[in-house]
Amino acid sequence: MDEEQLKIMRHSCAHILAAAVTELYPGVKLGVGPVVDQGFYYDVLTPTPVTEEDLVKIEEKMHEIIAKATTFDREEIGLDQAIDFFRERHQDFKVELLKDLKEKGTTKISVEELADVGDRPDTASLYRTGEFVDLCRGPHVQHAGQIGVFKLTKLAGAYWRGRDGNPQMQRIYGVAFETEQQLEEYLVMLEEAKRRDHRKLGKEMGLYTFSELVGAGLPLWTPKGTLLRNILDDFVWQMRREYGYQKVTIPHITKKDLYETSGHWEKFKDDLFRITTREGHEFVMKPMNCPHHTQIFDCEKRSYRDLPQRYAETTMVYRDEQTGELSGLTRVRSITQDDAHVFCRETQVKEEAYKIWDIIERFYAAFGFELEVRLSTHDPANMKPYLGTVEQWDGYVAELKSWLEEKGLPYRMGLGEAAFYGPKLDFMAHDSLGREWQVATIQVDRNMPERFGLHCVNEHSEDERIVMIHAAIMGSIERFLAVLIEHTAGAFPAWLAPVQVRIATVSQDFVPFAEQLGTELVAAGLRAELDDSDEKVGKKIRAAAMAKVPWTIVIGSKEAEGGDFKINVFGQDEDLVVARDQLIATLLEATQRPS
Ligand SMILES: [Zn+2]
Numbered sequence: 147m148d149e150e151q152l153k154i155m156r157h158s159c160a161h162i163l164a165a166a167v168t169e170l171y172p173g174v175k176l177g178v179g180p181v182v183d184q185g186f187y188y189d190v191l192t193p194t195p196v197t198e199e200d201l202v203k204i205e206e207k208m209h210e211i212i213a214k215a216t217t218f219d220r221e222e223i224g225l226d227q228a229i230d231f232f233r234e235r236h237q238d239f240k241v242e243l244l245k246d247l248k249e250k251g252t253t254k255i256s257v258e259e260l261a262d263v264g265d266r267p268d269t270a271s272l273y274r275t276g277e278f279v280d281l282c283r284g285p286h287v288q289h290a291g292q293i294g295v296f297k298l299t300k301l302a303g304a305y306w307r308g309r310d311g312n313p314q315m316q317r318i319y320g321v322a323f324e325t326e327q328q329l330e331e332y333l334v335m336l337e338e339a340k341r342r343d344h345r346k347l348g349k350e351m352g353l354y355t356f357s358e359l360v361g362a363g364l365p366l367w368t369p370k371g372t373l374l375r376n377i378l379d380d381f382v383w384q385m386r387r388e389y390g391y392q393k394v395t396i397p398h399i400t401k402k403d404l405y406e407t408s409g410h411w412e413k414f415k416d417d418l419f420r421i422t423t424r425e426g427h428e429f430v431m432k433p434m435n436c437p438h439h440t441q442i443f444d445c446e447k448r449s450y451r452d453l454p455q456r457y458a459e460t461t462m463v464y465r466d467e468q469t470g471e472l473s474g475l476t477r478v479r480s481i482t483q484d485d486a487h488v489f490c491r492e493t494q495v496k497e498e499a500y501k502i503w504d505i506i507e508r509f510y511a512a513f514g515f516e517l518e519v520r521l522s523t524h525d526p527a528n529m530k531p532y533l534g535t536v537e538q539w540d541g542y543v544a545e546l547k548s549w550l551e552e553k554g555l556p557y558r559m560g561l562g563e564a565a566f567y568g569p570k571l572d573f574m575a576h577d578s579l580g581r582e583w584q585v586a587t588i589q590v591d592r593n594m595p596e597r598f599g600l601h602c603v604n605e606h607s608e609d610e611r612i613v614m615i616h617a618a619i620m621g622s623i624e625r626f627l628a629v630l631i632e633h634t635a636g637a638f639p640a641w642l643a644p645v646q647v648r649i650a651t652v653s654q655d656f657v658p659f660a661e662q663l664g665t666e667l668v669a670a671g672l673r674a675e676l677d678d679s680d681e682k683v684g685k686k687i688r689a690a691a692m693a694k695v696p697w698t699i700v701i702g703s704k705e706a707e708g709g710d711f712k713i714n715v716f717g718q719d720e721d722l723v724v725a726r727d728q729l730i731a732t733l734l735e736a737t738q739r740p741s
């Protein structure tokens with residue numbers, strides 16, 4: 147089965163799920179049932195809530211339906227007729243979707259998407275599987291017997307259409323694969339992913355918190371979490387500095403005029419947090435930094451000798467994500483970007499892009515991530531979302547392609563995945579569980595300089611249009627940390643760990659010695675802390691392991707009298723034994739940041 151067939155099979159499985167729920171819960175109102183990564187879900191509103199235990203019962207019913215190899219039969223009927231059909235069956239959500247289809251020509255949610263619809267359809271397609279009928283565009287398998295192996299995995303709450311204030315539904319998730327073995331492997335991975343869930347580990351490690359008073363999607367970073375963010379950011383900054391970047395600082399709000407000029411207003415106005423001043427002016431919280439940075443470039447006349455100008459800034463941006471879409475650190479409303487923009491001449495574009503590329507490779511290698519590149523392009527069949535002509539874009543894409551070929555890197559195409567102002571090289575990191583995450587990006591932009599009239603004065607004293615390169619290494623620090631926590635199961639490399647060394651005393655008698663040692667370690671530049679609680683030393687070591695501290699030094703009488711140190715190393719059975727006068731040198735060497 148190829149990817150497309152798998153999707154069709156998974157989506158068909160969602161129909162079977164809805165059919166089973168309909169049989170088991172008379173009066174159920176059905177939402178939507180799309181395909182997601184490795185599987186599918188269906189949103190349902192049942193008279194009595196579905197419980198985790200019920201999932202087995204639903205699975206059994208699904209097996210019954212599949213065993214009958216019931217066919218999927220398509221039927222095309224008039225929109226009004228379809229509305230009547232679902233209204234009679236009290237399927238209010240389907241009626242709402244059909245009415246949207248009738249009035250707006252789409253069942254999609256956002257206003258932005260509504261702008262792009264073509265002719266409004268006058269019919270709807272229904273799919274019949276046995277008694278069960280669903281509104282759907284298809285395609286599906288021919289009969290239920292073609293569905294592979296599946297399993298219902300979890301239940302979650304979901305607002306109808308993802309909007310806070312809409313009815314709360316239940317989302318039943320399932321996965322489906324071609325073979326039993328694929329399913330087994332996936333379930334093992336899923337168990338491991340659950341154990342590593344950053345929402346659970348991040349809390350145990352005390353890195354961040356959320357407050358009802360502050361609001362959903364707005365993480366608050368504790369001292370430990372902040373330390374971690376700063377160390378990561380500094381790692382990126384030190385590399386950028388080697389390549390001639392300079393730091394800049396911009397305000398977090400702007401007049402909307404800035405985004406009208408950049409084109410962001412047209413594209414993203416629904417995702418912006420807006421502020422009206424007492425004088426009635428409209429401001430917005432910045433959702434990106436590029437337009438602000440253009441104004442720093444443009445604050446004085448630039449000679450070709452001043453180029454490239456390379457601006458870096460790690461700063462928060464704000465996006466009004468829908469409450470239902472928020473999740474841990476992976477989807478938040480305040481996003482910290484390690485952003486940078488290079489303003490350069492056409493002749494400098496490749497060299498500058500390659501420098502960014504170097505930083506990306508060095509950074510991700512330090513964590514053992516494997517990178518894959520996606521060349522994200524325009525969609526020649528639909529140029530509406532993009533600034534510029536197809537011919538221009540074909541040229542832009544060819545340029546990036548030539549770099550990939552020169553470097554001899556395998557890559558895949560991302561049709562229609564470009565930014566509205568230019569194509570991108572998107573870097574996908576593969577984590578230790580084989581999952582893929584979109585992380586760093588290099589974007590070459592000739593539109594923004596055009597819109598803001600950015601130029602330099604060249605050798606012939608003429609104004610020359612410049613090029614802007616957008617570059618983020620971590621992308622969003624929140625998302626990167628979520629990925630890193632799950633990739634390492636919270637056991638960060640020693641150079642990154644917020645606490646590198648914990649000193650655990652065997653009894654209170656050794657606290658003065660331990661305090662003295664702690665002071666020495668901190669003075670040497672190590673992040674050390676003391677556990678001088680009354681707990682037994684075994685418990686202290688377990689607590690340190692829970693917090694994923696790389697080294698725990700146990701202090702008893704032998705150590706206090708000048709004997710060798712016994713260090714409990716996280717994740718290792720054997721203690722490390724180090725002579726007293728070697729301790730600091732050993733730890734410092736082991737906490738060296740990769741370069
Ligand atoms: Zn369907």
Ligand SMILES: [Zn+2]
Nearest residue numbers: 435436487616
């Ligand atoms: Zn940018």
